[in-house]
Amino acid sequence: MREMILTAMLLAILLVSCAPGPLTSPLSPQSVPPTPPPQPQTLPSPSTGESVTPIGDILADPRAYEGREVTVVAYYRGWDLLGEAGTGPPLTRSDVAVADATGGIYIVFAGEEAVSGLPRLAPFDREATETLLRLHGMVQLNPNGQPYILVKKGEVMKGLPARVLLRVRRTGGIAGMDQELMAMADGTLYFLDRKSRTHVRWQVDPAQVLQAAEGLRPFLDGEVGRQVPDGFAYAVTLQDGEQVRTAVFYEGTLPEEADRALTPVREWFGEAMEQASRPTPTPGAYPGAVMAAVQALSEQLDVPPEEITVAAWEPVDWPDTSIGCPQPGMMYAQVIVPGYVVFLEARGETFRVHTDRAGQRVCIP
Numbered sequence: 001m002r003e004m005i006l007t008a009m010l011l012a013i014l015l016v017s018c019a020p021g022p023l024t025s026p027l028s029p030q031s032v033p034p035t036p037p038p039q040p041q042t043l044p045s046p047s048t049g050e051s052v053t054p055i056g057d058i059l060a061d062p063r064a065y066e067g068r069e070v071t072v073v074a075y076y077r078g079w080d081l082l083g084e085a086g087t088g089p090p091l092t093r094s095d096v097a098v099a100d101a102t103g104g105i106y107i108v109f110a111g112e113e114a115v116s117g118l119p120r121l122a123p124f125d126r127e128a129t130e131t132l133l134r135l136h137g138m139v140q141l142n143p144n145g146q147p148y149i150l151v152k153k154g155e156v157m158k159g160l161p162a163r164v165l166l167r168v169r170r171t172g173g174i175a176g177m178d179q180e181l182m183a184m185a186d187g188t189l190y191f192l193d194r195k196s197r198t199h200v201r202w203q204v205d206p207a208q209v210l211q212a213a214e215g216l217r218p219f220l221d222g223e224v225g226r227q228v229p230d231g232f233a234y235a236v237t238l239q240d241g242e243q244v245r246t247a248v249f250y251e252g253t254l255p256e257e258a259d260r261a262l263t264p265v266r267e268w269f270g271e272a273m274e275q276a277s278r279p280t281p282t283p284g285a286y287p288g289a290v291m292a293a294v295q296a297l298s299e300q301l302d303v304p305p306e307e308i309t310v311a312a313w314e315p316v317d318w319p320d321t322s323i324g325c326p327q328p329g330m331m332y333a334q335v336i337v338p339g340y341v342v343f344l345e346a347r348g349e350t351f352r353v354h355t356d357r358a359g360q361r362v363c364i365p
Contacts, residue, residue, distance in 0.1 A: 029188050052162035057103025058139055062147035065139040072105075073161045074098035076131040078123035079365070080106075081353045083197035083314050083344065088341065088354065090142040093365030098133060100161040101182040101190040102201075106148040107135060117155045120200065124350045126194075132157045143334055144319035159244040160237060166213050167237045168265050174230045181268055183209045191272030197312045197343075198276040208264065213238055215261035216247070224258045225250035233284035234262060288312060292359030293342040297351055300364060311343040311350060315357075324354045325363035 052072040077084060080097040084104030089095035095106045109115050114137075121128045137151035143331040160167055166183040178194040187206040192199045216236055224247060227233065237244060249262050290313050298305045318337040320326055326332060341357040355362045 006362050016064040016160050020148040037065055054163070055098070055100050055105050058105060058147055058149075059103045061146065062139070062141055065147065066141050068139050069136070070139055071134065071136045072098065072100065072149065073134050073157060073163070074100040074104075075129060075131065076121050077129050078121070078125065080104065080341070081124070081126055081129055081197075081314065081350070081352075082192060082194060082199075083341075084192070084199060084316070087146060087316055089316045089365075090146045090148040090319070091326075093325055095148065095324040096121075098276050099133065100166050101184055101188060106146075107137070107151050108140075108148055109154075110137065110150050114151045114153060117153065119156065121218060126350065126354065129194075132159065132161070142319060144336075145351065146319055156166050164333035165209055165239050166216075168269075169235045170232055170269060171235070172230065172232045177232070179269065181265065181272065183212065183268075185209065189268055189272070191269070193273075193276060196276075197314060198286075200272045200275045202271075202275070204268075212264040215264070216246075219249070219258050219261060220247045223248045223250070224255070225253035234265065236265075286313070287340065287357075287359070289340045289355040289357060289362075290342050293340070293353035293355050294344060296362040296364060297344050297346060297353060301346055303346060307346060308351050311345050313340050313342040316338070318354070318356075323356055323361055323363060325365050 051071055052073050053065075055072055055074060058065045058070065075098060077097040077099050079089075080086070082099070082104075084099040085097040085106055086104065087106075090106050091108055095108050097104050097106050099105075113203040118133070119131075121131060130297075134157045135149065135151050135154045137149045137153070139147055140150050146172055161182070163184050163186065164182050165185045167180065169178075169180040171178050179196055180192050180194065182190045184190075185206060187204045187209055188201060189199050189204060189209075190199065216238060217240065220236070220238060220240070227250050231253075234251065236247045236249065238246070249258060251259075251262070251266075254262065290310060292312065293313075294305050294308050297308055316339060318339050320332040320334050321337055322330070322332040323339055324341070325339055337356055339354065339361075342353045342355065344351045344353060351364065353362060355365050
């Protein structure tokens with residue numbers, strides 16, 4: 001009997017061990033999860049900035065944004081010194097502009113509290129145009145439908161505008177160039193010639209932007225090459241995940257690998273310059289209104305016209321007959337007045353002058 005019981009027990013054990021099921025030995029090969037294949041290293045994406053509104057979105061449909069609270073991250077541009085807003089101020093001559101890679105817009109501060117977190121920025125100071133601001137406010141339209149942001153709060157930021165992965169400022173060369181390029185994660189490229197105030201936007205494959213950034217990454221956090229006379233310097237700022245990293249590349253003395261990494265950026269600058277139209281710098285090419293602006297500033301400063309330099313000018317459509325210089329208590333016809341905004345340099349300062357198309361009306365804000 002005892003032998004029969006032992007035999008039955010052995011049979012039961014064998015049946016259980018052979019039965020189908022998910023049970024496996026801890027040492028069984030099936031129990032070890034397969035090792036995932038190594039993933040290629042990629043540049044971490046920048047912060048999506050979902051709470052930040054691109055200025056270009058506001059400009060594309062101002063009516064849709066009217067009355068809406070927005071936050072923008074953009075560079076301070078003073079009296080639209082680089083021509084990105086492209087119009088006169090919406091309300092008063094104290095209005096200033098800001099710009100990101102998608103467009104430029106004027107801002108109006110809602111009171112002292114709105115500027116309490118900001119340093120004093122001179123609207124005619126080109127150095128101040130490198131100041132990055134985070135601004136919160138409400139989109140408003142003036143009587144002519146021109147959008148602006150009524151700012152309630154602002155602060156200075158470090159880094160790059162939202163969705164911008166790469167920014168490069170190119171200076172130097174025989175012509176003393178001063179240009180910048182911003183590349184967004186969606187493939188939008190924005191080129192700005194800071195001297196001629198020309199700007200170009202175009203699209204490339206987003207993968208090209210990522211590849212260009214990835215190629216530059218090994219050379220960040222320092223200077224590459226050495227500065228040479230009449231050579232270009234490329235000041236690179238890169239959004240590397242949550243970290244912002246910088247480097248300066250000196251063309252002409254770069255190691256082969258660094259020179260190759262900079263090639264996509266150089267090609268983008270070249271493509272932009274082919275598209276950009278630049279005003280002729282000869283005095284004979286200036287419209288009569290520009291020369292009228294020179295004469296007006298000459299009289300105000302009591303300096304000879306030949307001591308005044310025309311830095312830049314561009315056509316604008318003023319929203320009313322004040323041509324951007326409204327005076328308290330005065331009424332102005334709400335009609336579009338074609339004219340110019342002219343930037344003049346004298347006595348080491350930059351002055352902004354407004355004119356109508358013929359140069360018969362001139363004002364200095």
